[in-house]
Amino acid sequence: MIELKNVSKSYNNGKIKAVDGLNLVVNPGEIFGFLGPNGAGKTTTIKMIVGILKPDEGEILVDGIDIQKNPIEAKKKIGYVPDEPYIYDKLTGLEYLNFIADVYGISEKERREKLEYFLEIFELKNAIGDLIQSYSHGMKQKLLITAALLHSPSVWILDEPMTGLDPRSSFLLKELMANHTKAGFTVFFSTHILEVAERLCDRIAIINKGKIVACGTMEEIKKQHEWESLEKIFLELTEK
Amino acid sequence: MGVIRKNIPGADGKMKKFISLLKTQINSYYGISAIKYKYFVEKKQRWELDLAIFGIVVGVAVFLFIYVMQLEGLFAASIALNQPQLMLAIVLFLGQIVTLIFGFFWVISVFYFSDDVKILLPLPLQPYEILLSKYTVILVNEYAVLALLLLPAIGIYGIGTGAGILYYLIALVVFLFSPVIPLSIDSIIALWLMRFTNLRKKKDFFTVLISILALMFFFVFQYFVNRNPQYTDKDAVVDFLIKNADLAKMATKSFPPSLWGAYAMSDYHSLYGFFNLLLFIAVSLIFTGFLALSAQKVYFKALMAGQEIGAKKKTVALERSMKASGALKALILREWKLFIRVPVYAMNVLPVAIIVPFIFFISFVGNPQMGLEKAVQYTSSPTNWFWVSIVGLLVSLFLAGSTSLSSTAFSREGKMFYISKILPISPSLQLRAKLILGSLVSIFVILPSYIIGWYIFKIPLVTVAITVFLSLPGVLLINILGLLIDSARPFFDWDNPQKAMKGNVNVLFTLVLTLLSLLIILTIIFLLKTFNVSEILIAILIEILIILADLKLYSLTKDFATKLYFEKE
Numbered sequence A: 001m002i003e004l005k006n007v008s009k010s011y012n013n014g015k016i017k018a019v020d021g022l023n024l025v026v027n028p029g030e031i032f033g034f035l036g037p038n039g040a041g042k043t044t045t046i047k048m049i050v051g052i053l054k055p056d057e058g059e060i061l062v063d064g065i066d067i068q069k070n071p072i073e074a075k076k077k078i079g080y081v082p083d084e085p086y087i088y089d090k091l092t093g094l095e096y097l098n099f100i101a102d103v104y105g106i107s108e109k110e111r112r113e114k115l116e117y118f119l120e121i122f123e124l125k126n127a128i129g130d131l132i133q134s135y136s137h138g139m140k141q142k143l144l145i146t147a148a149l150l151h152s153p154s155v156w157i158l159d160e161p162m163t164g165l166d167p168r169s170s171f172l173l174k175e176l177m178a179n180h181t182k183a184g185f186t187v188f189f190s191t192h193i194l195e196v197a198e199r200l201c202d203r204i205a206i207i208n209k210g211k212i213v214a215c216g217t218m219e220e221i222k223k224q225h226e227w228e229s230l231e232k233i234f235l236e237l238t239e240k
Numbered sequence B: 001m002g003v004i005r006k007n008i009p010g011a012d013g014k015m016k017k018f019i020s021l022l023k024t025q026i027n028s029y030y031g032i033s034a035i036k037y038k039y040f041v042e043k044k045q046r047w048e049l050d051l052a053i054f055g056i057v058v059g060v061a062v063f064l065f066i067y068v069m070q071l072e073g074l075f076a077a078s079i080a081l082n083q084p085q086l087m088l089a090i091v092l093f094l095g096q097i098v099t100l101i102f103g104f105f106w107v108i109s110v111f112y113f114s115d116d117v118k119i120l121l122p123l124p125l126q127p128y129e130i131l132l133s134k135y136t137v138i139l140v141n142e143y144a145v146l147a148l149l150l151l152p153a154i155g156i157y158g159i160g161t162g163a164g165i166l167y168y169l170i171a172l173v174v175f176l177f178s179p180v181i182p183l184s185i186d187s188i189i190a191l192w193l194m195r196f197t198n199l200r201k202k203k204d205f206f207t208v209l210i211s212i213l214a215l216m217f218f219f220v221f222q223y224f225v226n227r228n229p230q231y232t233d234k235d236a237v238v239d240f241l242i243k244n245a246d247l248a249k250m251a252t253k254s255f256p257p258s259l260w261g262a263y264a265m266s267d268y269h270s271l272y273g274f275f276n277l278l279l280f281i282a283v284s285l286i287f288t289g290f291l292a293l294s295a296q297k298v299y300f301k302a303l304m305a306g307q308e309i310g311a312k313k314k315t316v317a318l319e320r321s322m323k324a325s326g327a328l329k330a331l332i333l334r335e336w337k338l339f340i341r342v343p344v345y346a347m348n349v350l351p352v353a354i355i356v357p358f359i360f361f362i363s364f365v366g367n368p369q370m371g372l373e374k375a376v377q378y379t380s381s382p383t384n385w386f387w388v389s390i391v392g393l394l395v396s397l398f399l400a401g402s403t404s405l406s407s408t409a410f411s412r413e414g415k416m417f418y419i420s421k422i423l424p425i426s427p428s429l430q431l432r433a434k435l436i437l438g439s440l441v442s443i444f445v446i447l448p449s450y451i452i453g454w455y456i457f458k459i460p461l462v463t464v465a466i467t468v469f470l471s472l473p474g475v476l477l478i479n480i481l482g483l484l485i486d487s488a489r490p491f492f493d494w495d496n497p498q499k500a501m502k503g504n505v506n507v508l509f510t511l512v513l514t515l516l517s518l519l520i521i522l523t524i525i526f527l528l529k530t531f532n533v534s535e536i537l538i539a540i541l542i543e544i545l546i547i548l549a550d551l552k553l554y555s556l557t558k559d560f561a562t563k564l565y566f567e568k569e
């Protein structure tokens, strides 16, 4: 579960207001899509939820834990896949995963089971002993997804996860996301690909210029907008 | 794989394009826009810039002072030999050799390993245009280094012989062309090497090789310098040079362009000099032409070959490689691997561990006259424990400061710093991991000097123990200072690891602070000495003082680190 209460963030000493008084509740067991055009404030919001950025104002709770007051506990609940796969070039994939497992305190047995599974489905088994600098963009992304799921986070947050994945991997990812919610876990991801959101999400929010302009199930949103297509609604709401 | 690129017609447009390419290259290499933005648009911390400039000016001034003194000796010797151009030839030779040796690694890294290569490759540019623009960037860098080496010599010669304005004009031309031949040779070799060997695969090996070559050069140089017992003495330099005149001539002859350049300057008023000048320029241009040709032929091919990185592609037995360990150990190991596997970083540390003892070795053992016996007499006596261990402490602090591991500990994480921020690990634990690793590496770098002290200087074990006792908190202090600076103002925005260390002002700040701490410690010692405080008491006071400073500064660093991990972007 994620709760944002009146969250704001600006850059360059207030000159760029990236996120403006955001209120949002993402429920347990829900896949939540965070939609918006480029520069709308999606990445900024996500960075604040995972604790990379500090909000100027407002409160963020992850599973009821305040990310600012109790960051370590909150971070244990989160698995984060960034929009760009920046990752240590000079470690091997396996070294990276082991490092992550160590800092999250995952037992040897558990990490072995998880790795067997993920490396198998992502077809990373042959590459895992190589330095990450030899990985393709997509392989790095798959490694980051694996790393994010090692500790079975109750809140899984992904920033534009489909870009850079081949159709097969992106299909797999969607399945992983759907499976993740079965245990009552939350999946929150940003995207600007409307079809993905429409097919996958229990609820969506559309953000424009740092403000939420629509939020609810697909039904609810369409109802409010005279049953137009999501694409039309999106274009209308995010005009300029 | 043939890449077809259309020529854009019109020489005029071509030149314009090249100049704009060059501008962006220089801009991105030095981060000029970023500096302008940071200091002039955001008006952030102008004092940083001022302090950095101040530090550089002081360093340069000290270097110049020593160097000019040496040059004057060399000039006197050349006059005594009745071959005034010898000094110019030697200095030019030195400058060109330095360019040749150090330029090579530079060339490789700028040609092949800078990130913008990926962006430039698909643009409608000729290979030679891209390469020459990169080459020019290095050339500009070389001018900065060569200005320090050559301009004083040109000045001393000019004033010493009362040369006219024409001399200075010709000297300027020689100066401008002096790095062209060695750098072109480097570039051509690099181009063809990269074409046929996948250097990126062997990059690490290669860096080590170059560094060893550079070290060997350094040692040999040291050896020749030290062969003469009183080098600073002017008469001795004359003596030395007269004895070694053949050697000097031989050396400069092995690279004739230095001689041409020297004759162009020394015989500036004669046709002979003019002929040498023409030769110097012509050969430089020929080499540049060869470079452009080679670039056109192989640069892109080499670049693309370099894009494949060695991947073993073999299955790893998961069971055996999945050992769990504690968070602290995991953090230290990550820190260590990310450090030691980047040659630019590793090479910043390892040579220090070798060079410093080697200098001891060369200066004392290689020279019986240098007074090793006297020194040993002093250091081996247990009653001299105080000054011996104080010198030991100062050397340790200086060596600890020279690794710049802690002063770049946060900066080196660069764009990957977000990973550290999302980990459920407290900032203080992450900081501790950095401090432990930094201190361990410092100790590793210091250790050889201790062994030399014990083995060659016969320092008694008790004195060594006291030195260790004083140095351990001192080593922590230097590392904490580095971490303090780097956590207060980390530099994350780099695209090339070289910039995280070599282009990081925090290294300079930490060096200044290290020297300042040395100064404070010495001042305190001298003050206590003048009040006749006993040596044992002074040692204990110094120990306590350093430990207190450790504690205070560490807690300050923790505050900065906490801010960094939880607040800043």
Ligand SMILES: Nc1ncnc2c1ncn2[C@@H]1O[C@H](COP(=O)(O)OP(=O)(O)O)[C@@H](O)[C@H]1O
Residues within 6 Å of the ligand: A011, A012, A016, A017, A018, A036, A037, A038, A039, A040, A041, A042, A043, A044, A045, B569
């Ligand atoms: N580090 C930064 N410094 C300054 N402005 C930024 C920074 N990051 C993002 N912005 C600005 O904040 C706004 C929101 O950006 P972002 O959250 O990345 O949007 P999205 O992910 O929806 O494309 C944009 O106007 C962007 O230019």
Ligand SMILES: [Mg+2]
Residues within 6 Å of the ligand: A042, A043, A044, A083, A160
């Ligand atoms: Mg984004």
